[in-house]
Amino acid sequence: MSSLIHLVQIQSSQLRSLSNWVAFGLLALFAASDSLAQGVDLMVDAQEAGILPAILRPMNSRVQILQQTRGLIQNELSIINDFCGLDEKQKQVLVDLAESEWKAKTNATVIKRAQEHVYGMVDLDSLAERVVRTWLEATSRPEQLSRYDEELADRFEWRKKAFVSRVLDNLQTKLNLSGVQMEQVEVILMEKWKDRWFRSLEATFDSSIVIAEIRQSWINPLLSEAQVSAFAQRDTQPRIVAFQELYEAPTFPLDERFSVGATKSSDSIAIESVPKKVILGGARERILEELKKSDEELDGGLTDAIKP
Amino acid sequence: MPSSHDLTRRCRQGVRPFGYALYAIGFVAFFLCLSDLNVLSSRLQSQEMPLLDTDGDNEDEPDVGFNFRGALPRMTRQQIEEYMYGSLGGSKANFHKARRENIRRELDRIDSICTLSVGQWSKLKEAIELDIQHMENGITSLLSGYDAKISPQRLQEMQQQVWQYASSVQSSDRAKNAVWSKVLNTQLTKVQLEMVKSDENKKIANEARTMRFKHLLSLQRKLGLNAIQRSKIDEWLKLEGRSELDFLLVCEQISQSPSIAELLSQVQLQSIGKPAPANALPLPRVLPNAKDLFK
Numbered sequence: 001m002s003s004l005i006h007l008v009q010i011q012s013s014q015l016r017s018l019s020n021w022v023a024f025g026l027l028a029l030f031a032a033s034d035s036l037a038q039g040v041d042l043m044v045d046a047q048e049a050g051i052l053p054a055i056l057r058p059m060n061s062r063v064q065i066l067q068q069t070r071g072l073i074q075n076e077l078s079i080i081n082d083f084c085g086l087d088e089k090q091k092q093v094l095v096d097l098a099e100s101e102w103k104a105k106t107n108a109t110v111i112k113r114a115q116e117h118v119y120g121m122v123d124l125d126s127l128a129e130r131v132v133r134t135w136l137e138a139t140s141r142p143e144q145l146s147r148y149d150e151e152l153a154d155r156f157e158w159r160k161k162a163f164v165s166r167v168l169d170n171l172q173t174k175l176n177l178s179g180v181q182m183e184q185v186e187v188i189l190m191e192k193w194k195d196r197w198f199r200s201l202e203a204t205f206d207s208s209i210v211i212a213e214i215r216q217s218w219i220n221p222l223l224s225e226a227q228v229s230a231f232a233q234r235d236t237q238p239r240i241v242a243f244q245e246l247y248e249a250p251t252f253p254l255d256e257r258f259s260v261g262a263t264k265s266s267d268s269i270a271i272e273s274v275p276k277k278v279i280l281g282g283a284r285e286r287i288l289e290e291l292k293k294s295d296e297e298l299d300g301g302l303t304d305a306i307k308p
Numbered sequence: 309m310p311s312s313h314d315l316t317r318r319c320r321q322g323v324r325p326f327g328y329a330l331y332a333i334g335f336v337a338f339f340l341c342l343s344d345l346n347v348l349s350s351r352l353q354s355q356e357m358p359l360l361d362t363d364g365d366n367e368d369e370p371d372v373g374f375n376f377r378g379a380l381p382r383m384t385r386q387q388i389e390e391y392m393y394g395s396l397g398g399s400k401a402n403f404h405k406a407r408r409e410n411i412r413r414e415l416d417r418i419d420s421i422c423t424l425s426v427g428q429w430s431k432l433k434e435a436i437e438l439d440i441q442h443m444e445n446g447i448t449s450l451l452s453g454y455d456a457k458i459s460p461q462r463l464q465e466m467q468q469q470v471w472q473y474a475s476s477v478q479s480s481d482r483a484k485n486a487v488w489s490k491v492l493n494t495q496l497t498k499v500q501l502e503m504v505k506s507d508e509n510k511k512i513a514n515e516a517r518t519m520r521f522k523h524l525l526s527l528q529r530k531l532g533l534n535a536i537q538r539s540k541i542d543e544w545l546k547l548e549g550r551s552e553l554d555f556l557l558v559c560e561q562i563s564q565s566p567s568i569a570e571l572l573s574q575v576q577l578q579s580i581g582k583p584a585p586a587n588a589l590p591l592p593r594v595l596p597n598a599k600d601l602f603k
Contacts, residue, residue, distance in 0.1 A: 072529070072532075074532075075531070075532025076532065078532055078573070078575065079532055079534055082534060082573075083534065125529060150535075151534060151535060154535040154538070155528065155535075155538070158521065158524060158525065158528070158538060159525065161521060162518070162521030162522065162524070162525055165514060165517050165518040165521055166518050166521070166522075168514055168518075169514060169515060169518045172511055172514065175413060176413040176414050176416070176417045177417070178417045178420045178421050178507055179421070179506075179507040179510030179511065180420065180421075181417075181420070182510065182511070182514060201522075201525050201526065201529065205522050224413070224416035224419075224420070225416075226409050226412040226413040226416050227413055227416065229409060230409065230413060246529070247526055247529070248526040248527075248529055248530040248555065249529055249530065250529075250530055250531075250532070250579055
């Protein structure tokens with residue numbers, strides 16, 4: 001609340017009227033949030049009872065994201081089927097593990113990442129790749145895993161090239177680089193490469209943020225005086241207000257079973273058409289902490305309960 | 309499953325506190341609004357914002373001092389000009405400086421490609437000043453219709469025109485028609501022009517490469533490509549400006565290309581033309597609590 005009051009105070013005198021109205025709107029939202037939550041709860045009940053007309057059903061981006069992430073995971077499972085040479089038993093173990101882990105942990109991780117206020121950290125492609133690799137590691141032999149690793153490494157090379165090309169494009173627009181300068185900057189970017197630069201397709205191609213990490217000291221010696229001056233002027237980063245859906249991600253229904261080739265997950269593992277209740281909200285720091293923890297879990301392996 | 313009676317009861321419980329809150333907020337908003345109007349009016353009267361007609365020339369005009377519809381105070385011609393330049397770059401001097409630097413960067417690029425002579429630089433420097441003067445004249449001309457009685461709508465239109473003019477001049481397309489650009493073309497030798505053109509092609513090639521990679525990564529995500537498929541599709545995208553196509557067209561052409569189609573699985577081929585899922589998804593039961601975000 002104190003940050004809100006501060007926000008209102010820093011407005012200029014000409015905008016004071018507007019800021020008061022904004023504060024008023026926020027206060028109204030605060031006052032109504034509990035009632036709204038109840039209202040939404042009621043809408044869900046009404047929808048489940050079949051009395052909410054279809055036209056009133058709102059788009060649920062969270063479910064969309066879950067479906068898209070399942071699509072990404074299913075794509076990875078198909079690649080594993082084509083290249084890793086798993087036998088039928090391994091395939092069954094892998095696909096069962098995928099289904100159980102999705103239900104136990106992965107879907108909650110996706111929901112946490114898809115919240116609006118953590119936009120910019122969303123990289124569901126990489127999340128899908130990491131979880132599938134962890135599952136494969138638990139169910140396959142080293143040589144089978146290494147084939148998948150080769151595939152991932154090749155894919156990352158393309159992403160690296162795509163990122164660098166995009167950065168050059170942005171720098172060209174900003175600084176009017178010559179062809180020779182572009183070649184020189186490209187070499188520098190390849191040398192200074194950091195894996196975190198390519199976070200996702202959206203982060204790279206949809207935002208000028210891609211040049212935010214390029215240090216002046218790297219490229220200033222190559223630039224003219226006017227270019228150095230232009231590069232020093234950093235553009236303001238527009239805040240993206242909502243994370244709706246991924247570009248061109250495949251969708252895979254929540255109530256359809258994962259498969260590796262013709263092998264589907266066992267019927268004994270229940271699947272849900274509606275995601276289970278996930279507690280949302282909370283301070284940004286808390287969310288970030290949770291994300292960090294879930295990253296460690298993803299890197300660390302499977303949930304204890306399902307560990308084979 | 310809850311009965312309809314149950315639902316109605318819960319609806320009333322849910323809506324009641326919301327209604328009380330709205331009543332209370334309405335009262336507060338009304339008083340806030342009143343106090344704001346007083347504050348704004350007193351600030352305008354105390355000359356914090358520019359006012360017009362202090363000499364009393366236009367006595368017929370109502371003494372409003374603030375235009376609520378256009379959200380702009382009435383200003384003199386000079387003030388409106390300063391205001392316009394303020395919104396374009398902070399001040400007239402800053403605007404000129406930014407324009408000069410923009411052109412200078414472009415000329416530096418040309419210089420690094422084909423090394424301009426002292427004579428060429430001299431002509432170009434004169435052209436830059438002419439160009440800036442030309443642009444300033446354009447803005448002055450657009451503002452020539454301004455007078456104190458101008459309607460808020462017309463003022464907004466004028467603002468819009470100035471913005472459009474300034475941005476079109478600054479964009480690279482228009483730069484080809486700019487004074488400095490014309491002078492540059494007359495000053496460069498044939499060899500220098502060819503060198504510049506060759507460099508332009510490198511820039512265009514990088515733009516095409518960026519688009520190609522974007523399409524490739526989009527396809528990667530959509531279809532789950534493997535290394536061989538990626539490599540082949542990249543080769544396909546390199547041909548005849550295919551990277552410049554819209555992604556949907558790329559998908560359509562790929563699905564119709566025999567050389568690519570034979571590389572893809574049936575599932576992948578189906579995915580290329582798969583329509584988006586219907587908008588009939590269930591709503592989550594829990595909303596984020598707005599209060600928590602500001603703790």
